[in-house]
Amino acid sequence: MRYVEITNSMRKNPLSCIFFLIGLVIILFVVATLFNLIFKTLFLNMEGFRDILNDPAVISSIWLTMYTSFLATLIAMVLGIPLAYVLARHDFFGKQIIESFIDIPVIIPHTVAGIALFSLLMKRGAIGGFFESIGIVFQDSMWGIVAAMLFVSYPFFVNAAKDGFASVNPNLEKVARTLGASQSHAFFHVTLPLSVRHIVSGAIMSWARGVSEFGAVVVIAYYPMIASTLILYRFNTGGLAESQPIAVLLIIMCFITFLAFRLASKKKW
Amino acid sequence: MNKKNMILMISICLLLVAPLFSGCISSDEKEEEPEPVTLKVLHAGSLTSPFEKIEAEFEADYPYVDVQLEPAGSVACVNKIIETGIEADILASADYTLIPSMMMPDYADWYILFASNEMVLTYSENSKYADEIDADNWYDILRRDDVLWAFSNPNLDPCGYRTPMVIQLAEAAYGDDQIFEDLIESYSSIYAEEQSGNYIITTPEDLAPDTDHLTIRDKSVDLVSMVLEGGLDYAWEYISVAVQNGLDYVRLPKSINLSSVAYADDYNKVSVVTCDGKSKSANPIVYGVTVPLNAPNSDVAALFIEYIINEVGQGIFELDGQPPMVPAGVNDIELVPETLKEYLEQI
Numbered sequence: 182m183r184y185v186e187i188t189n190s191m192r193k194n195p196l197s198c199i200f201f202l203i204g205l206v207i208i209l210f211v212v213a214t215l216f217n218l219i220f221k222t223l224f225l226n227m228e229g230f231r232d233i234l235n236d237p238a239v240i241s242s243i244w245l246t247m248y249t250s251f252l253a254t255l256i257a258m259v260l261g262i263p264l265a266y267v268l269a270r271h272d273f274f275g276k277q278i279i280e281s282f283i284d285i286p287v288i289i290p291h292t293v294a295g296i297a298l299f300s301l302l303m304k305r306g307a308i309g310g311f312f313e314s315i316g317i318v319f320q321d322s323m324w325g326i327v328a329a330m331l332f333v334s335y336p337f338f339v340n341a342a343k344d345g346f347a348s349v350n351p352n353l354e355k356v357a358r359t360l361g362a363s364q365s366h367a368f369f370h371v372t373l374p375l376s377v378r379h380i381v382s383g384a385i386m387s388w389a390r391g392v393s394e395f396g397a398v399v400v401i402a403y404y405p406m407i408a409s410t411l412i413l414y415r416f417n418t419g420g421l422a423e424s425q426p427i428a429v430l431l432i433i434m435c436f437i438t439f440l441a442f443r444l445a446s447k448k449k450w
Numbered sequence: 451m452n453k454k455n456m457i458l459m460i461s462i463c464l465l466l467v468a469p470l471f472s473g474c475i476s477s478d479e480k481e482e483e484p485e486p487v488t489l490k491v492l493h494a495g496s497l498t499s500p501f502e503k504i505e506a507e508f509e510a511d512y513p514y515v516d517v518q519l520e521p522a523g524s525v526a527c528v529n530k531i532i533e534t535g536i537e538a539d540i541l542a543s544a545d546y547t548l549i550p551s552m553m554m555p556d557y558a559d560w561y562i563l564f565a566s567n568e569m570v571l572t573y574s575e576n577s578k579y580a581d582e583i584d585a586d587n588w589y590d591i592l593r594r595d596d597v598l599w600a601f602s603n604p605n606l607d608p609c610g611y612r613t614p615m616v617i618q619l620a621e622a623a624y625g626d627d628q629i630f631e632d633l634i635e636s637y638s639s640i641y642a643e644e645q646s647g648n649y650i651i652t653t654p655e656d657l658a659p660d661t662d663h664l665t666i667r668d669k670s671v672d673l674v675s676m677v678l679e680g681g682l683d684y685a686w687e688y689i690s691v692a693v694q695n696g697l698d699y700v701r702l703p704k705s706i707n708l709s710s711v712a713y714a715d716d717y718n719k720v721s722v723v724t725c726d727g728k729s730k731s732a733n734p735i736v737y738g739v740t741v742p743l744n745a746p747n748s749d750v751a752a753l754f755i756e757y758i759i760n761e762v763g764q765g766i767f768e769l770d771g772q773p774p775m776v777p778a779g780v781n782d783i784e785l786v787p788e789t790l791k792e793y794l795e796q797i
Contacts, residue, residue: 238656300679300680300681303676303679304681305680306679306680320681321665322661399667403665403666403667403668404659404666414603414605414606414668416534417522417523417526417668418529418605418655418724420529420534421533
């Protein structure tokens with residue numbers, strides 16, 4: 182029934198029809214690229230795909246990638262939500278400078294980001310030295326991966342959360358305050374729930390950006406190998422036949438995660 | 451549409467159309483010039499500095515050629531051609547033997563030897579024990595628990611598989627048969643087996659380095675900035691890379707540093723089997739270059755190789771700490787392009 186409703190509503194809107202057709206081009210572009218990769222692997226190199234499913238190095242690197250990116254997103258949320266709220270609600274001197282700083286990681290070449298992070302976080306670096314004394318090592322370790330992913334992915338989260346908070350009418354908070362809610366009560370019970378769609382979508386983007394990161398991670402932590410490092414390594418030693426199946430498995434895992442989050446974020450909240 | 455939007459729209463339109471105009475102008479002006487050619491050069495990371503200089507000289511003389519340098523580990527360079535089917539015009543490897551062993555006869559039929567190099571242990575003034583280290587005690591310093599040292603991935607980069615070779619050769623040279631076990635076997639999954647006086651080193655796919663002591667990266671030049679930043683104490687490099695980047699370095703005896711043809715027989719006792727199952731014997735480090743048989747622009751490639759082996763190239767290699775071979779050697783002088791023959795000597 183829903184299909185009929187959609188087509189009916191489209192028929193009444195010829196402009197939407199045209200827009201849909203134009204949009205289809207970019208979807209086809211993505212689908213064709215992925216289909217080529219997935220088809221080649223699943224149908225022409227099924228054995229190679231089965232091999233990597235049984236390869237503990239592959240499974241642990243994909244798991245590590247998803248997990249470290251999850252940690253990076255979590256840190257981005259804890260630190261980013263307060264920042265996003267302040268930026269959405271207040272105008273102050275230097276705000277634009279802060280907002281520009283937030284966007285910088287999106288534009289810097291990732292190798293440059295990696296080298297900058299390395300010199301700061303290496304065992305003998307300014308910050309890395311301190312963390313080593315409390316038992317956290319970044320150089321060639323999981324925390325180095327998290328740090329690199331956080332650096333490149335937090336802009337996506339902060340910007341989305343900022344848009345979310347900005348979309349909540351401040352008057353709603355004021356009404357809550359006049360009804361006796363404290364400032365933090367109003368934030369947690371009014372503003373935050375109303376912006377949850379933006380926050381979830383920002384978190385998904387931030388997580389996805391982390392999973393796809395390679396350039397910055399590989400400088401600070403070549404080991405333990407995340408999926409993109411392992412894919413390039415296998416590509417260089419064993420060619421496409423050994424690297425493509427890993428890429429396909431990563432795509433499938435990410436697609437499932439994406440879909441799950443998108444469906445979950447659609448429901449209630 | 452307000453004024454601001456109007457200006458924005460106009461500037462976007464101008465940006466979109468601009469390339470068309472520039473195309474018209476350049477094609478009008480340079481009508482007699484040959485078709486622009488893009489020359490794709492896959493080369494060892496350690497050749498980056500001299501090749502950039504040769505590129506500048508070459509492009510000044512042949513403005514219609516755009517040379518695209520693509521540095522990577524030498525094995526990775528060869529794999530791009532034979533595995534991935536990338537069509538490159540020139541391949542230059544830090545180990546000339548890769549060309550006969552991996553590319554011939556399907557992807558190449560000749561190769562030119564044009565420069566040599568040697569293995570050194572590099573460090574910076576920030577490195578631990580920098581004031582102590584020398585050619586007699588380096589292996590004891592690398593053994594120390596608080597020292598962090600590095601080499602590149604043996605499965606991807608000849609500098610990487612030459613490092614365990616040097617360390618294996620050091621055992622005989624220094625009369626200490628624990629060096630390899632202490633520095634390589636106890637810090638990684640790489641292992642050596644002795645077979646009637648010869649040593650076969652195996653480098654598994656998963657090198658599993660103990661990252662508290664040993665760091666591994668794709669190619670040896672990736673380690674340079676890490677040493678300069680003070681994040682690593684020591685890294686194994688070619689002397690050329692050390693000279694070009696201003697690193698301090700320990701020069702090792704000729705019997706182990708893989709620089710001398712006179713020691714070729716000693717070097718040959720050690721070989722490395724990389725994770726693709728292929729075996730590489732320790733040889734004097736000599737750079738090799740070839741034009742792959744499927745090169746799209748083999749004529750222009752020959753012109754570029756001329757710049758590598760003529761006086762221009764020789765001067766550049768000399769300055770960069772990679773002694774040029776004069777004259778350059780070739781495996782089969784009958785097969786090379788005619789214009790190169792005057793610079794070459796059959797080996």
